[in-house]
Amino acid sequence: LPGVSDPSLTDALRNEFIAEAVFLRAYAYWYLVNNWGDVPLILEPTSPDALGVELQVPNAPASATVAQVIQDFQFAEANLPLTIGGTRASSTAAKVMLARAYLQQGDYAQALSKAQEVIDSGLFGLQPSYADIFDGGSAEQIWYLDFTSEDNNDNAFFYFPSALGGRLSISPSAEMIAAYEPGDLRFAASIDTASIAGQPFAIKYSDIVSGTDPIYFIRYAEVLLIASEAAAETGNFTLASDLINQVRERAGVA
Numbered sequence: 001l002p003g004v005s006d007p008s009l010t011d012a013l014r015n016e017f018i019a020e021a022v023f024l025r026a027y028a029y030w031y032l033v034n035n036w037g038d039v040p041l042i043l044e045p046t047s048p049d050a051l052g053v054e055l056q057v058p059n060a061p062a063s064a065t066v067a068q069v070i071q072d073f074q075f076a077e078a079n080l081p082l083t084i085g086g087t088r089a090s091s092t093a094a095k096v097m098l099a100r101a102y103l104q105q106g107d108y109a110q111a112l113s114k115a116q117e118v119i120d121s122g123l124f125g126l127q128p129s130y131a132d133i134f135d136g137g138s139a140e141q142i143w144y145l146d147f148t149s150e151d152n153n154d155n156a157f158f159y160f161p162s163a164l165g166g167r168l169s170i171s172p173s174a175e176m177i178a179a180y181e182p183g184d185l186r187f188a189a190s191i192d193t194a195s196i197a198g199q200p201f202a203i204k205y206s207d208i209v210s211g212t213d214p215i216y217f218i219r220y221a222e223v224l225l226i227a228s229e230a231a232a233e234t235g236n237f238t239l240a241s242d243l244i245n246q247v248r249e250r251a252g253v254a
Helices: 013-035 061-078 091-103 108-121 130-135 155-159 176-179 187-189 218-234 237-250
Strands: 141-145 215-219
Touching: 013 061, 013 091, 061 091, 091 108, 091 141, 091 218, 108 187, 108 218, 130 187, 141 155, 141 218, 176 237, 218 237
Parallel strands: none
Antiparallel strands: 141 215
């Protein structure tokens, strides 16, 4: 895009396209650096020579990758609309990812600031019923990936037991099941422990036939929890308590 010359391609539109691309690059690298630490940081296209030497990129320090991730999300925040329908990268999604990164880096003031910007925007809120979050449209979805019956999401297949047509490759652990407090409304919307004796399975992805379940990358509840943790780390326990209790009250716990 920087090399494309077209009268209809304004600088603002060019930067918006680039911002969507670097948002996705940063999102990918965020998970790479969190899972593996030092990883190859590739910022330019590569074309292998006869020996493939150009593809043998050495690892970069994790700190360099994190710095690039933050730079990319800052560019996305500055050059994208606040929302683009939920399924596209947006300035709001970039704010949340910056809040995640700042929180993990121990920059609690900036983490709180970015999360608070999303809260104060009024663009999103908690869905009154937790179970309804996973039934389609919701004011809580900041960024998600839609699926249709033509490009199936196979999560339900991997989560459901064979008696329901699945493979049960991934199942809730006993520790996860025990972590729910009595009366937590999120449990019944997340895990089924009754349908198949002795075989708990996850049910947030439930369309095993057509595979149309969306995947939710960022929800508003996470913004509240990021802000709550950052507020606590900066000594503002009144704000931290108010924010975390918004999530707990929706879940039906004290």
